Amino acid sequence: MTIEMKNTTAAKVAKALLDWHRERGSSGSGMVHTFVVATDRDDFDEAYQAALAANREHPSRILIVVRDPGAEDGLDAEIHTDSDARGDMMVLTMRGRTVEHPGSVLRPLLVPDLPVVVWWPNEAPEDLLTDRIGKLADRRITDALGAEDPTQAIIDRAYYHSPGDSDLAWTRTTRWRALLAAALDQVKAPVTAATVEAATDNAPASLLAAWLELKLGVEVTVSRTDGPGITAVRMTTPSGPIEIVRIGPDETVYRVPDQPERSVALRRRPVAELVTEELRRMDDDVVLADVLAEMVRQNGQCALDLSGHPGNLQHPVQPSA
Amino acid sequence: MTPDSAAAPASQATDDAYTNPLRDPRDRRLPRIAGPSVLVMFGVTGDLARKKLMPAVYDLANRGLLPPGFAFVGFARRDWEDQDFAEVVGEAVRQHARTPFREEVWQQLLSGIRFVQGEFTDDEAFARLKATLDDLDRTQGTGGNHAFYLSVPPKFFDVVLEQLKHHGMADQQHGWKRVIIEKPFGHDLASAKQLEKVVSASFTEDQVFRIDHYLGKETVQNLLALRFANTMFEPLWNNNFISHVQITMAEDIGIGGRAGYYDGVGAARDVIQNHLLQLFALTAMEEPTGMGASVLRAEKEKVLEAASATRKFDLHTARGIYAGGWSGGELVKGYLEEDGIPETSTTETYAAIRVDVHNRRWAGVPFYLRTGKRMPSRVTEVALQFKTLPFVPFNAHDTATLGGNSLVLRIQPEEGVTLRFGAKVPGTQMEVRDVNMDFDYGSSFTESSPEAYERLILDVLLGDPPLFPRSKEVEESWRILDPVLDYWEGTGTQPETYRPGTWGPKSARDMLARDGFTWRRP
Numbered sequence: 061m062t063i064e065m066k067n068t069t070a071a072k073v074a075k076a077l078l079d080w081h082r083e084r085g086s087s088g089s090g091m092v093h094t095f096v097v098a099t100d101r102d103d104f105d106e107a108y109q110a111a112l113a114a115n116r117e118h119p120s121r122i123l124i125v126v127r128d129p130g131a132e133d134g135l136d137a138e139i140h141t142d143s144d145a146r147g148d149m150m151v152l153t154m155r156g157r158t159v160e161h162p163g164s165v166l167r168p169l170l171v172p173d174l175p176v177v178v179w180w181p182n183e184a185p186e187d188l189l190t191d192r193i194g195k196l197a198d199r200r201i202t203d204a205l206g207a208e209d210p211t212q213a214i215i216d217r218a219y220y221h222s223p224g225d226s227d228l229a230w231t232r233t234t235r236w237r238a239l240l241a242a243a244l245d246q247v248k249a250p251v252t253a254a255t256v257e258a259a260t261d262n263a264p265a266s267l268l269a270a271w272l273e274l275k276l277g278v279e280v281t282v283s284r285t286d287g288p289g290i291t292a293v294r295m296t297t298p299s300g301p302i303e304i305v306r307i308g309p310d311e312t313v314y315r316v317p318d319q320p321e322r323s324v325a326l327r328r329r330p331v332a333e334l335v336t337e338e339l340r341r342m343d344d345d346v347v348l349a350d351v352l353a354e355m356v357r358q359n360g361q362c363a364l365d366l367s368g369h370p371g372n373l374q375h376p377v378q379p380s381a
Numbered sequence: 382m383t384p385d386s387a388a389a390p391a392s393q394a395t396d397d398a399y400t401n402p403l404r405d406p407r408d409r410r411l412p413r414i415a416g417p418s419v420l421v422m423f424g425v426t427g428d429l430a431r432k433k434l435m436p437a438v439y440d441l442a443n444r445g446l447l448p449p450g451f452a453f454v455g456f457a458r459r460d461w462e463d464q465d466f467a468e469v470v471g472e473a474v475r476q477h478a479r480t481p482f483r484e485e486v487w488q489q490l491l492s493g494i495r496f497v498q499g500e501f502t503d504d505e506a507f508a509r510l511k512a513t514l515d516d517l518d519r520t521q522g523t524g525g526n527h528a529f530y531l532s533v534p535p536k537f538f539d540v541v542l543e544q545l546k547h548h549g550m551a552d553q554q555h556g557w558k559r560v561i562i563e564k565p566f567g568h569d570l571a572s573a574k575q576l577e578k579v580v581s582a583s584f585t586e587d588q589v590f591r592i593d594h595y596l597g598k599e600t601v602q603n604l605l606a607l608r609f610a611n612t613m614f615e616p617l618w619n620n621n622f623i624s625h626v627q628i629t630m631a632e633d634i635g636i637g638g639r640a641g642y643y644d645g646v647g648a649a650r651d652v653i654q655n656h657l658l659q660l661f662a663l664t665a666m667e668e669p670t671g672m673g674a675s676v677l678r679a680e681k682e683k684v685l686e687a688a689s690a691t692r693k694f695d696l697h698t699a700r701g702i703y704a705g706g707w708s709g710g711e712l713v714k715g716y717l718e719e720d721g722i723p724e725t726s727t728t729e730t731y732a733a734i735r736v737d738v739h740n741r742r743w744a745g746v747p748f749y750l751r752t753g754k755r756m757p758s759r760v761t762e763v764a765l766q767f768k769t770l771p772f773v774p775f776n777a778h779d780t781a782t783l784g785g786n787s788l789v790l791r792i793q794p795e796e797g798v799t800l801r802f803g804a805k806v807p808g809t810q811m812e813v814r815d816v817n818m819d820f821d822y823g824s825s826f827t828e829s830s831p832e833a834y835e836r837l838i839l840d841v842l843l844g845d846p847p848l849f850p851r852s853k854e855v856e857e858s859w860r861i862l863d864p865v866l867d868y869w870e871g872t873g874t875q876p877e878t879y880r881p882g883t884w885g886p887k888s889a890r891d892m893l894a895r896d897g898f899t900w901r902r903p
Binding site for chain 1: 486492
């Protein structure tokens, strides 16, 4: 069943939610955060399913915000009482000028005292912290790959990074990073050069390369392949090459010196899994902050063509002079 | 000795001065992947191996926590080839794994699965095992790192350990060697010391991992977090506020097909000595100075040393065996009618003891430990019962149904915390009644929290020992329990029978009634 409320207010929605909790005989406790999904009509289904899947590991109040600025002013709400969410699931359609004042709708509906997480599945505002929805949140999750221009999106993320921000492009590199670290655990040798191979304009590849450069102190080349995503990482060491090469959707080859070649499992993970990983931590990802700062340092102003960028001085990550 | 550092896998940290530039203690996303290694399992045909261990290995691989170079070797009497064993593992994984079956993960595992056929006394079989391991070190790159899991009855421990040593498989010159043994660690203090002697003849204390699979690391860490990461519990955690503590582990099943193992062992040795005394130690110990292996152990050892079973065992212990009858709507056999149990058996299926702790925090607070089979439900919990109020400003009728406050750490089946306190019943009458406030780990976090065995296996492969008991703890536990066991044996009588599907014999109720308490109904 869905409780549908047209032309309503946040107070009425909160009341309806409370009534439903009473009817169901539960106080709605046990939730660990409020999860706000800022989306549009186009990507609604995928975002809805991913939020629901992530909710299985982290029971939460899910508020899906659909923005419809072209319509007449107002707020419509649906409480999905039959979803298999383990917390609450609500869809809030903000119409007309309400889009400009999302805080007025969301604030009464946040779970008391617990963290607020906002996820933008595709286009995200340039500066998350000053965004009208973003400023309500303790954790802000974006997805550069969902944006129309992933490269520009990750550049925005780098320049405007604040503690609590993270991007799914970074999450996509976790398994690669884990394998590379495990390889060095085995090989125990200095790395003299490294290459990341990936599809053109692949944001995770840029992050992975920046991370390797930062940690290894060597120049990392990014070379283009047909993809999808990252297809290989190669590192040169005095003991011989370390290579992790994805040769098919389900097949990845792992080569380290003095050891037989092996296949490892390194599939591309669905968005729901990535979001679930993000929700495990509410603290700042300092390693990501370092990597983004490294990208800014490397690229400098000219390479990124920052003319017109405001260059926010309050932000921890500053483009170097 | 392995350092307590949490930053890098201990196995690497001890090797040499190499620091992996890609490892960063602040990088919380990178899982700690075990180094290349072989897990050798003795006793692969058992239930435990099929239902728990094999699926746990797969789940670890599926979560990306096993290294690319990982091999899994089975050792048993069966006349199997590698592929027969692989089939058994595959079957077990498909049936019992918690994570979805994925072909590519399975293929990765499959390439490292081997089987060695033989008896434990067969020198040639162990020579073949050694050859298999050497071959895996070459072909899979497992680097001489071998963990031996002895999922076999304890009477075989010495022969297997002896064989491993004899064939040079305990030698740590090239790669680490670790051995995993499961309870029971002996059947009394003397035999525990004897077992320790056997084990330490072949392996050093750092190489030995004692596993109590009832008490997963997750549970231990939950308990530590509740006690030491919160402000509001610890001030109450002493004899100023607590009247007594009840630690329960109940099973609703009988002994099933375990007659051969169970008879002569009994509930106290099977559960109290290890599981309940570990829970006791974690509940009663002082705050450790950190979460490292040695400091945690030090606190557990200290509180175990300060504890003893209350004398006058006729008044402060209880034991029973289940009679035949109806349990959960089903007609079941009594213990003495089970297959393979002699009619004259004096083995108990229910045991309860009182433990007193001789220190400032707990003097005067009895800890009651009980366990039993054929109880109404399967449940494990630690219940701290608070003292009753010295004065109640309500009249007696208003609080007629009010019990004491209690804090219950629920461990099974649904891990969580329950706080029981009095609340006014809505209405014009002034009536105060007990209510429960519940917290469930399961509903507040993660459905994919790792299974106890996954954590255990991973810790062994990482060389991360913190929560495994050492021989000292095992011996202290026997020291506490031995006098009770001796007393029971000395009576020469059979335990008191109790109806199946009930909370134990009358003597158990009497034992608490003597102290003015009643058992909680979990």
